Amino acid sequence: VTHKLTQGDHVLHVDTLARVEGEGGMHVVVKDGLVADVELRIFEPPRFFEAFLRGRAWTEPPDITARICGICPVAYQMSSCLAIEDACGVTVPEELRLLRRLLYCGEWIESHALHIHLLHAPDFLGYAGAIEMAADHGAVVERGLRLKKAGNALMTVVGGRAIHPVNVRVGGFYRLPTREELRSIRPALEQARADAVATVALVAGFEFPEMVQPQEYVALRSPHGYPLEGGSIVTSTGRAFEVADFGTHIVEEHVARSNALHAHLDGQTEYVVGPLARYALNHDQLGPLAKEAAHDAGLGDECRNPFQSIVVRAVELVHATDEALRIIDGWDGASAPFVDVPPRAGVGYGATEAPRGLLYHRYELAEDGTILDATIIPPTSQNQPSIEADLRAFVQDRLDLPHDELVRQCEQAIRNYDPCISCATHFLDLTLEEQ
Amino acid sequence: VPEHTHPKLAVWKFASCDGCQLTLLNCEDELIPLAGEVEIAYFPEATRAVVAGPYDVSLVEGSVTTPADAERILEVRAASRRLITIGACATSGGIQALRNFSDVAEYRSIVYAHPEYVETLERSTPISAHVTVDFELHGCPVDSKQLLEVLAAFVQDRRPRIPAYSVCVECKRRGALCVAVAHGTPCLGPVTLAGCGALCPAFARGCYGCFGPQDTANTGSLADRLRVLGMDESQVLRVFRTFNAGAEPFRRESERHGPECHDIEQHEEATP
Numbered sequence: 001v002t003h004k005l006t007q008g009d010h011v012l013h014v015d016t017l018a019r020v021e022g023e024g025g026m027h028v029v030v031k032d033g034l035v036a037d038v039e040l041r042i043f044e045p046p047r048f049f050e051a052f053l054r055g056r057a058w059t060e061p062p063d064i065t066a067r068i069c070g071i072c073p074v075a076y077q078m079s080s081c082l083a084i085e086d087a088c089g090v091t092v093p094e095e096l097r098l099l100r101r102l103l104y105c106g107e108w109i110e111s112h113a114l115h116i117h118l119l120h121a122p123d124f125l126g127y128a129g130a131i132e133m134a135a136d137h138g139a140v141v142e143r144g145l146r147l148k149k150a151g152n153a154l155m156t157v158v159g160g161r162a163i164h165p166v167n168v169r170v171g172g173f174y175r176l177p178t179r180e181e182l183r184s185i186r187p188a189l190e191q192a193r194a195d196a197v198a199t200v201a202l203v204a205g206f207e208f209p210e211m212v213q214p215q216e217y218v219a220l221r222s223p224h225g226y227p228l229e230g231g232s233i234v235t236s237t238g239r240a241f242e243v244a245d246f247g248t249h250i251v252e253e254h255v256a257r258s259n260a261l262h263a264h265l266d267g268q269t270e271y272v273v274g275p276l277a278r279y280a281l282n283h284d285q286l287g288p289l290a291k292e293a294a295h296d297a298g299l300g301d302e303c304r305n306p307f308q309s310i311v312v313r314a315v316e317l318v319h320a321t322d323e324a325l326r327i328i329d330g331w332d333g334a335s336a337p338f339v340d341v342p343p344r345a346g347v348g349y350g351a352t353e354a355p356r357g358l359l360y361h362r363y364e365l366a367e368d369g370t371i372l373d374a375t376i377i378p379p380t381s382q383n384q385p386s387i388e389a390d391l392r393a394f395v396q397d398r399l400d401l402p403h404d405e406l407v408r409q410c411e412q413a414i415r416n417y418d419p420c421i422s423c424a425t426h427f428l429d430l431t432l433e434e435q
Numbered sequence: 436v437p438e439h440t441h442p443k444l445a446v447w448k449f450a451s452c453d454g455c456q457l458t459l460l461n462c463e464d465e466l467i468p469l470a471g472e473v474e475i476a477y478f479p480e481a482t483r484a485v486v487a488g489p490y491d492v493s494l495v496e497g498s499v500t501t502p503a504d505a506e507r508i509l510e511v512r513a514a515s516r517r518l519i520t521i522g523a524c525a526t527s528g529g530i531q532a533l534r535n536f537s538d539v540a541e542y543r544s545i546v547y548a549h550p551e552y553v554e555t556l557e558r559s560t561p562i563s564a565h566v567t568v569d570f571e572l573h574g575c576p577v578d579s580k581q582l583l584e585v586l587a588a589f590v591q592d593r594r595p596r597i598p599a600y601s602v603c604v605e606c607k608r609r610g611a612l613c614v615a616v617a618h619g620t621p622c623l624g625p626v627t628l629a630g631c632g633a634l635c636p637a638f639a640r641g642c643y644g645c646f647g648p649q650d651t652a653n654t655g656s657l658a659d660r661l662r663v664l665g666m667d668e669s670q671v672l673r674v675f676r677t678f679n680a681g682a683e684p685f686r687r688e689s690e691r692h693g694p695e696c697h698d699i700e701q702h703e704e705a706t707p
Contacts, residue, residue, distance in 0.1 A: 045449070045450040045500040045501045045504065045555065046500075046543070046546065046547070046555055047450055047500070047529075047530070047531040047559075048531065048533075048534055048539075048542040048543070048545070048546055049530075050545060050546050051534075051537075051541070051542035051543075051545040051546055052530075052533040052534065052537070052542070054545070056673065057670075057673065060673070063643065063677070064530065064677070067452050067454075067529075067530045067575065067678065068452060069452050069453065069454075070451075070452040070453045070454020070455070070456075070457045070576060071453060071454070071457060073452075073454070114457075114460065118460065118481065122482075128482045128483045128484035129478075129481050129482025129483060129484060130481065130482070131466070131467070131470045131475055131481065131482060132482065132484060134467055134470070138467075141467070142467075145463040145464075145466065145467075146463070148460075148461070148463055149463040149464070152461060152463075160634050160635075160637075160638045161631075161634060162461060163454040163457060163458060163461070163576040164454060164575060164576055164645070166634050166635050166638055166640065166643075167638045167640075169640075174635075174638045174639045174640040175638045175639040175640075337639075408483075411483070420453075
């Protein structure tokens with residue numbers, strides 16, 4: 001098909017988006033040469049996590065909510081632990097926070113390496129997928145797989161396995177890794193750090209379509225460094241609020257076309273979470289090596305071209321490998337693998353930075369720890385309105401492209417967000433929508 | 436192997452977390468060699484290239500939870516010479532089968548402001564409730580070595596070597612301390628299928644059954660033991676009602692410890 005959309009009224013339709021996590025499609029309507037409507041359709045079937053969490057024990061969400069996403073289970077484990085510990089009035093000791101950060105670094109390395117090399121780079125280099133790309137760019141794919149493997153190895157040592165780790169519990173861990181176990185993955189992580197620096201150099205040289213994102217950026221900010229395992233919320237227009245106030249600022253709306261809910265910030269239409277937001281709001285907290293890589297890649301204080309998110313992701317890969325080595329080298333054990341978290345009646349909030357952006361959990365507990373209510377807001381449902389806004393602008397400027405090429409470029413634009421559609425499909429009730 | 440004999444592999448997703456397909460991408464050392472042995476003909480999570488069916492081997496992840504998916508699985512079966520289900524969702528209905536013990540209309544209204552927008556079935560069912568399945572690989576998620584063994588077996592036209600014994604056997608072989616005997620920690624190891632390598636006991640926690648029931652699971656006897664170890668009825672119910680809640684032995688055992696189950700006509704949507 002080589003007809004052009006400017007030849008009349010057309011519908012651009014992609015049934016199954018490839019190289020995203022989960023099942024989604026895209027629907028663009030063009031009338032008289034103008035983009036009339038853009039829909040990111042999410043038809044990943046709903047799984048109702050927030051409903052069946054009701055009646056479960058306060059100790060169960062780390063294992064249960066991990067199953068929302070096989071690509072970022074640690075994010076779900078960390079946000080749920082924070083929220084439940086908050087409800088119970090417990091803060092874990094510094095060593096356990098560091099161990100959580102280390103495990104989370106493993107997930108960032110695994111997830112970013114997967115997205116950069118296997119899902120997104122084929123768009124820039126002109127291949128259908130990484131396996132096809134491997135024929136011509138074997139070293140790049142091998143480097144990506146090596147990085148991914150290092151992230152998985154780190155998660156396996158700290159968490160027991162890479163997908164749905166078994167070692168995480170409310171209050172900490174079941175068992176502490178030994179110093180020897182942690183040291184054993186040092187060589188792989190050192191290689192990964194060098195690979196990550198090379199990855200930044202590679203992706204910085206890609207060709208990026210011109211695009212400037214006007215949206216507000218939202219990320220965590222933490223006294224413990226570049227945000228992963230906690231913090232409070234800041235935005236690019238200077239808003240700042242605690243995670244406990246997330247629900248008063250962020251409202252989700254249920255739209256007909258999607259089994260994912262759309263989130264809005266303080267009544268605005270859209271905002272962005274993820275690497276670009278984290279970088280804009282926290283680049284001062286990157287380690288020296290990641291700062292240098294960002295500088296060499298030509299990134300300033302802020303990057304507003306969503307296509308360059310692949311560069312920022314690579315910079316975060318440098319930071320995560322560097323940070324993991326720093327934590328391992330400084331690791332001096334902990335007095336106990338976990339602290340007790342006795343239940344009490346109350347509400348708790350938790351937010352951490354999943355690889356694809358801020359992930360929020362809220363739990364209401366009964367006195368005996370039974371969960372009365374649960375709310376989970378994943379990054380992709382927060383980004384969904386922005387993905388659609390990006391597409392609207394993007395398609396309008398490219399209506400002259402042949403159909404297949406336009407479809408390919410739109411898919412690439414969606415992949416800028418590393419959307420996790422499995423995650424986005426299940427959310428909270430929207431009582432506020434009725435206002 | 437000459438080019439034309441490469442078997443065509445397809446990977447399909449139903450309701451799931453993507454973790455089992457990710458297990459395939461997590462075979463970092465084997466992925467590129469594998470792509471030389473089989474033709475990856477349909478795998479949307481990895482490539483936008485699509486080779487038309489029929490397919491020699493289909494891997495199916497996820498459970499059936501929507502009217503559209505109940506139709507789609509019939510098409511997948513028709514296009515597949517061999518169909519292998521991977522993971523707890525595909526083999527038992529997954530964590531989303533918790534709806535089978537509840538009222539899905541209520542679930543839908545808890546999560547969605549406009550429940551009428553959401554099409555969903557009353558129950559989450561395994562693929563085998565809808566079509567003939569050639570092999571089921573269990574686990575939440577599946578183990579990568581087992582996944583490669585199953586793929587190799589089908590490519591070589593032999594039976595996969597996947598054990599049917601319990602986690603306890605693996606635990607003894609690993610030399611891990613029995614957390615139930617030594618620490619009084621409740622553990623589902625005796626009734627749970629091996630495959631993980633007795634991971635949880637090695638991390639000082641009890642097995643939580645993510646590989647589902649083993650061949651000859653004596654769940655009643657274990658439930659008695661769990662009560663001796665201090666669990667109350669609702670806790671016993673919940674340990675059997677997680678990622679493999681819909682697997683028969685676990686479903687039956689959970690029902691012995693709680694209010695009557697609504698799940699009588701379990702496979703009513705199935706249309707084999």
